[in-house]
Amino acid sequence: HCAMQAQPEGAACEQTRVCDGQGNCVDCVDNVFCDGGDICLDYTCVPATCCDGTLNGDETAVDCGGSCPGCADGQDCTKGGDCQSGFCDPGGTCAPCTSNDQCAGDTFCREGTCEPKKPDGDICSGGAACLSGFCPDPDGVCCDAACGETCMACLEGKTGQPNGTCALVLAASDPDAECGAHALSALLRRP
Numbered sequence: 564h565c566a567m568q569a570q571p572e573g574a575a576c577e578q579t580r581v582c583d584g585q586g587n588c589v590d591c592v593d594n595v596f597c598d599g600g601d602i603c604l605d606y607t608c609v610p611a612t613c614c615d616g617t618l619n620g621d622e623t624a625v626d627c628g629g630s631c632p633g634c635a636d637g638q639d640c641t642k643g644g645d646c647q648s649g650f651c652d653p654g655g656t657c658a659p660c661t662s663n664d665q666c667a668g669d670t671f672c673r674e675g676t677c678e679p680k681k682p683d684g685d686i687c688s689g690g691a692a693c694l695s696g697f698c699p700d701p702d703g704v705c706c707d708a709a710c711g712e713t714c715m716a717c718l719e720g721k722t723g724q725p726n727g728t729c730a731l732v733l734a735a736s737d738p739d740a741e742c743g744a745h746a747l748s749a750l751l752r753r754p
Contacts, residue, residue: 605632633657643667649677663691681705683727699729714742 659675
């Protein structure tokens with residue numbers, strides 16, 4: 564919404580969120596957008612204690628972790644959410660992730676940081692990056708299925724279906740030169 568209509572900073576988007584003036588929908592752009600004495604820090608409403616230079620509240624290190632922004636590598640943590648990297652090592656220290664199993668929930672490890680997995684249609688380099696678990700080659704987008712059969716694809720330009728939807732390649736089209744006349748005609752005859 565913010566990017567499509569080039570909304571000014573503070574314009575409403577996504578129910579209770581606001582535009583940052585740069586095309587992004589964020590929690591806040593100023594303290595007036597936060598409730599209960601919270602302050603706006605990096606476009607997110609956080610407790611005022613996150614900027615007082617003291618270890619207090621639910622912080623795991625001074626002014627980070629808990630309800631505050633994530634802590635840098637090497638600082639104390641109790642869970643991945645306390646860390647900028649998204650990974651809290653078994654010793655209770657924020658660290659770069661090195662594998663997907665170190666990332667919680669719908670996240671995956673990319674260059675030392677746990678990042679949100681992507682929805683169908685987003686560009687990917689492997690299934691671990693996708694919510695669906697599928698990133699068929701050579702399409703390079705998260706897909707709703709493995710889509711590994713001959714003459715199947717997940718790109719709109721190949722199938723006419725939205726990116727991320729596994730479907731037959733368009734009739735009279737073989738963009739990856741994989742179908743061959745017999746395979747394509749057999750697939751087209753499927754019920």
